[in-house]
Amino acid sequence: MIISVENLVKKYGDYTALDGLNFTVEHGDIFGFLGPNGAGKTTTIRILTAIIKADSGNVLIEGHNVFKEPLEVKKITNAFPESNGYYEWMTAREYLGFFANLYGEKTSKQDIYELLEVVGLHGKEEHLIRSFSRGMKQRLGIVRALVNKPKLLFLDEPTNGLDPKGRRDIHDLLINLNRKHGTTIFLSTHLLDDVERLCNRIAIINYGKIVRAGELDRMKGKGTIEDIFFLSTKEGTL
Amino acid sequence: MKTAYIMQKEIRESILTPKGFLWYIITSMILSALSYLFLTNSELSLLDQGQMLYRIMNFITALGVLMGLVFGADAFAGEIERGTLEALFLSPVDKGEIALGKLGAVLTNWGIIFAISLPYLFVVGKGEQNLLIGIAYLAILGTFLAIIFSAFSMGLSARIKSMKNSLIISFFVFLLAGAPIFLSAAQRRTWFGRILDFINPFAGAINTFDNVVIDSQGFSYQAGRVAIICGYLLLSLWFLKRSVSRLEM
Amino acid sequence: MIFLTIIAYYTSASAASRIAASINPPFIQANMGDKITYVGTITNNSDRAVNNIIAYISLANVTPGKEAPLDLEDWSANKAIKVDTILPRGTYEGQWPMRLIDSGSYVAYITVVDKNDNTPLSSDMSHLEIKRILRLNPNNVLPVAIGEPVALGMAFMFVAFRRRKWVK
Numbered sequence: 010m011i012i013s014v015e016n017l018v019k020k021y022g023d024y025t026a027l028d029g030l031n032f033t034v035e036h037g038d039i040f041g042f043l044g045p046n047g048a049g050k051t052t053t054i055r056i057l058t059a060i061i062k063a064d065s066g067n068v069l070i071e072g073h074n075v076f077k078e079p080l081e082v083k084k085i086t087n088a089f090p091e092s093n094g095y096y097e098w099m100t101a102r103e104y105l106g107f108f109a110n111l112y113g114e115k116t117s118k119q120d121i122y123e124l125l126e127v128v129g130l131h132g133k134e135e136h137l138i139r140s141f142s143r144g145m146k147q148r149l150g151i152v153r154a155l156v157n158k159p160k161l162l163f164l165d166e167p168t169n170g171l172d173p174k175g176r177r178d179i180h181d182l183l184i185n186l187n188r189k190h191g192t193t194i195f196l197s198t199h200l201l202d203d204v205e206r207l208c209n210r211i212a213i214i215n216y217g218k219i220v221r222a223g224e225l226d227r228m229k230g231k232g233t234i235e236d237i238f239f240l241s242t243k244e245g246t247l
Numbered sequence: 248m249k250t251a252y253i254m255q256k257e258i259r260e261s262i263l264t265p266k267g268f269l270w271y272i273i274t275s276m277i278l279s280a281l282s283y284l285f286l287t288n289s290e291l292s293l294l295d296q297g298q299m300l301y302r303i304m305n306f307i308t309a310l311g312v313l314m315g316l317v318f319g320a321d322a323f324a325g326e327i328e329r330g331t332l333e334a335l336f337l338s339p340v341d342k343g344e345i346a347l348g349k350l351g352a353v354l355t356n357w358g359i360i361f362a363i364s365l366p367y368l369f370v371v372g373k374g375e376q377n378l379l380i381g382i383a384y385l386a387i388l389g390t391f392l393a394i395i396f397s398a399f400s401m402g403l404s405a406r407i408k409s410m411k412n413s414l415i416i417s418f419f420v421f422l423l424a425g426a427p428i429f430l431s432a433a434q435r436r437t438w439f440g441r442i443l444d445f446i447n448p449f450a451g452a453i454n455t456f457d458n459v460v461i462d463s464q465g466f467s468y469q470a471g472r473v474a475i476i477c478g479y480l481l482l483s484l485w486f487l488k489r490s491v492s493r494l495e496m
Numbered sequence: 497m498i499f500l501t502i503i504a505y506y507t508s509a510s511a512a513s514r515i516a517a518s519i520n521p522p523f524i525q526a527n528m529g530d531k532i533t534y535v536g537t538i539t540n541n542s543d544r545a546v547n548n549i550i551a552y553i554s555l556a557n558v559t560p561g562k563e564a565p566l567d568l569e570d571w572s573a574n575k576a577i578k579v580d581t582i583l584p585r586g587t588y589e590g591q592w593p594m595r596l597i598d599s600g601s602y603v604a605y606i607t608v609v610d611k612n613d614n615t616p617l618s619s620d621m622s623h624l625e626i627k628r629i630l631r632l633n634p635n636n637v638l639p640v641a642i643g644e645p646v647a648l649g650m651a652f653m654f655v656a657f658r659r660r661k662w663v664k
Contacts, residue, residue, distance in 0.1 A: 060336045061495045083339035090337070094330025098260060110252045111338040153334065264659070268652035275648050279641035286634040363648070366640045373635045 011036045011161055011193050012057065017066035019052055019217075026052045027063070028217035034195060034210070039187050041208035041225070042197040045242050049217040050197045051091060054163050057195070058088045071160060084112070087154040088163035091197075095146055097139035101125060104138060104149065105156055112157035124152050129178055143170050151179065155186070162186070163195045168203055180206055201234050213241045249340045253348025258355055261318060271363055274310060278367045281306065285371055297461040300372040304385050304456045307364045308392060309425060311357045312449060315393045316417040318356060319400025322349045323494060324410040333496055346491045349401060350394070357393040361386060381460040384469075388452040391476050395448055396420070398483035402490035424449040448479040514542040515582075517551070517608045517619040525625045528599050534592040534622065536606035540582040550609045552576035553592045555624070559600035570597050599628035 012034035019027040027049045034040045044050050055061045057068060059079035068075040070082045096104055102121050109116040116124075118134070125131050128148035133141070141149065151167055164183075168176040184207065186192040198204060204211060204225070212222035221228070221241040228237050261267050285299045326332035335345060365382070372378035399420070404413045426443055427435060427450040434440050444450045451472040458464040466473075516539040524532055534553060540546050552575050555566040568575050577590045590606075603621040610617075 055496060058337055060333065080339045080341065083337065088337050090333045092330050093334060094326075094332075096256070096260065096331060098264070107252065107256055108334070108338060111249055111335075111340050113339075150334075263655055265652060265656040268648065268655055272645055272648045272652060275645045279645055282637055283641045286637050363644065366644055370635050370637050370640045 010034060011038075011071055012040075012195070013067070013069040014053075014057070015067040017053070017056065017068060018064045019049075019056060019061075020064055026217055027056075027066075030066070030214070030217065030219060032212045032219050032222055034193060036193055037187065037191055038210050039183065039194040039196060039208045041204040041211035042195060042214065043199075043201075043204060043211060043238060044214035048214045048242075050214060051165060053214065054088065054090070054165055054195070054197060058086060058163055059083055084157070085159060086161040086163065087157055087159040089151050089154040089165060089167050091165040091169075093147075093150040095138045095141075095149070097137065099138055100135050101130060101138060101141075101149055102134040105153060108153050109156045114157055116156070124155065125149075127155070127182060128152050129175075144172065144175050147171060148175070148179075151182070158190070159192065161193045161195065163197075165197045166199065167196070168198070168200060176203070183207055201238060205234050213238060215242045250344045250348045250351065253335075253340070253345055254351035254355070257349050257352030261321075261352060262356055262359065270314070271359060274360060275363055278303070278306075278364060282367045282371050296372060296375040297377060300368065300375055300378065300381055301456050301460045303364070303367060303371050304381060304460070305453050307360065307368075307385065308389050308449070308452055308456075311360050311389050311393045312396045312424065313421055314356055314360065315353050315397030316400045316421055317414065318349075318353045319397040320404050320410055320414040320417050322346075322401040322404045323491070324404040324408050324413050327408050327496075328410055336496065342491045342494060343488060346401060346405075346487055350398060350487070353397040353401075354390065354393060357390060361389060375460070377460045377463055381456065384455060384459050388455060388473070388476060391480050392448060392452055395476070395479045395483045396424070398487040402483070402487040405487075405490040405494040423447075426450075427453065445475075448476045451476050514540065514613075515546060515549070515608055515610060515617055516541055517606050517617055519553075519604060519606045519619040519622045521622065522620070523623045523625075525627070526596055527627050527629050528596055529629070530596045530626075532594050532596065532624075534594065534604060534606075536577075536590045536592060536619065538579065538582060538588045538590070538606075538608055540584060540586050540588075543584045545584055545586075546582050546610060546612075547580065548611065549579040549582065549588075550576060551579060551590055551606055552609075553604060553606055555602050555604050557600055558603055562600060566602065568594075571595055596624075596626045599626045601625055 010033045012032075014030055014032050017027050017030035018025070030049070030053065042050055042053070052061070056063050057070065057075065059075050059082050062076060071085055073081045073085075075082050096107070099107065102118070105121050105124060106116060109120075121134055122131060125134060128151060130145060130148055130152070133145070138146065138149065147167070147170055151164070154162060154164070167183075168179050171179065180203065183194055183196075187194055194207075196203070196207060208225050210223065211225050211228070212219050214220065221237065225234070228234075231237065232240075281303060285302070323332065326335065336342075368378070368382055368385075372381065375381075396417075400413065400417045403416055404410070407413045407416070424447055427440075427447065430440055430443075435444060444454065455469045455472050458468055518537045518539075520535045520537070526532055536551055536553065538549060538551055553568070553572070555568060555571070557564050557566055572592060572594045574592070579588050579590070582588050592606075602624040604624055605621045606619040608617045608619075
């Protein structure tokens with residue numbers, strides 16, 4: 010397995026964000042991570058990507074302990090966070106080049122061009138990011154998350170704000186990454202259509218605990234994905 | 248190496264920009280006005296050369312400290328508010344390396360201010376016997392002060408996570424540090440003035456400039472003050488390290 | 497009573513005639529920023545030594561409309577001299593170097609104080625005329641004062657031009 014989470018606990022003062030979280034993700038999964046607002050999805054991703062520490066529990070990413078070897082984990086993973094800001098004074102090429110350097114990746118102009126082409130931003134290399142639309146910035150952010158060719162890619166609401174064509178392009182990109190390159194994808198989203206189209210396994214989190222997990226096809230046998238979600242989370246607020 | 252990339256990005260973001268350059272043009276214009284005033288105005292021009300040099304050195308140091316505080320306040324809080332810090336934390340770069348890169352950019356800014364001020368120092372201090380030694384002390388102590396105040400401001404920025412609040416506190420610290428300038432010679436001789444002078448690294452630096460440039464005193468007289476400044480240097484770097492290591496999104 | 501009055505008068509007269517002070521040169525014409533030196537001569541006209549004399553220089557601004565005593569802080573570092581002993585019929589010469597800070601008409605004089613006397617003694621006044629000179633480019637400041645902001649301005653334009661990217 011590529012991710013192993015055991016008894017993960019995270020508290021913010023008196024508030025318990027994660028209350029003994031347990032789940033695993035296998036190599037090659039497109040893993041859907043669902044839950045209502047405030048369930049603990051973003052906190053989970055931040056712990057798995059070694060941005061924040063947990064109060065207790067164990068997390069292994071490709072055999073590396075996230076708390077003891079954060080830099081090793083960061084070398085093989087990457088993420089597109091929900092609130093991704095950009096260095097708007099940079100061009101797209103400068104932005105990707107900067108992050109590539111931080112990952113120790115040598116990228117030529119051709120490499121950058123190909124990366125941008127993947128998300129339909131070819132021809133925009135020398136444009137300032139401040140001139141990009143929201144959707145274009147989103148796509149650039151996803152490309153940034155691919156700059157180190159990660160084994161494990163975390164995506165937090167990657168298709169928010171995209172038009173239907175944009176969403177479809179991202180779906181195709183993720184499927185391609187997964188099938189052609191074997192990238193494991195950890196997808197946190199509210200959009201159940203995205204989950205249905207992309208994911209083979211899901212976990213549903215509520216009040217900091219996994220309430221449902223397993224293969225999507227098997228779970229769908231018992232109802233639609235909406236039914237599964239609302240039943241699992243009871244309130245079912247999105 | 249990654250520190251260098253961070254530093255390069257910071258320099259390009261803050262210094263090698265039209266806005267960044269505007270700061271330097273304004274600095275240069277103020278120094279031009281000061282130098283011209285000192286050298287041509289009827290009463291000011293007849294100040295002792297050493298006095299003129301000393302006053303310009305104080306202004307340059309104060310400017311370096313102020314810009315260090317402003318840059319420092321933006322270092323982490325600004326990135327959090329702009330939403331860019333998370334992507335930086337996702338990359339395999341140690342938080343200490345990020346802090347070092349940002350500190351490097353602040354020092355680069357100080358280096359530019361120092362380089363801009365050199366021609367003015369040479370013109371105002373022309374013929375003054377302590378010109379070169381004064382410039383050497385300005386280079387060293389000015390650098391130390393730039394590190395002290397910007398490291399402190401960056402640490403504050405990492406802890407408070409609000410650029411507005413860390414700027415306010417940084418300005419307050421700047422006023423406290425600059426208090427010796429506002430006190431008269433008599434007030435500085437009171438117990439309060441003496442304590443302020445003793446514990447204040449900025450006061451330590453300007454008193455050193457006074458002793459070296461105006462009174463021609465050697466290093467042995469400055470050793471105590473320089474030691475205190477070095478102590479603050481270590482303290483501020485420790486504060487920055489602690490603050491950044493605890494920083495979480 | 498008459499006897500005491502005579503004695504008192506004699507003492508004052510003795511003080512007045514015992515020490516004499518003079519200042520040289522009697523007239524100076526100079527420019528702002530110049531350095532000059534006054535020489536004050538204190539003469540002991542008596543048959544006894546005089547001890548612990550204090551002599552100091554004073555300046556007064558007599559420029560029409562600006563008459564006022566002058567604070568010599570920036571002009572001179574050593575305004576007062578203490579003389580331990582002047583031998584009988586001896587003289588003492590003191591020097592008062594000065595930097596001429598401001599233009600105008602001034603008078604300078606030396607005052608001598610002997611604590612054994614009631615009356616301080618002043619020399620005649622020396623007249624001092626200081627001319628204001630206009631210095632447009634002292635220390636060659638202008639090339640730097642004008643040149644550096646211009647150079648930085650050009651660098652600013654270069655940076656701004658280089659960073660101009662094609663924006664949609």
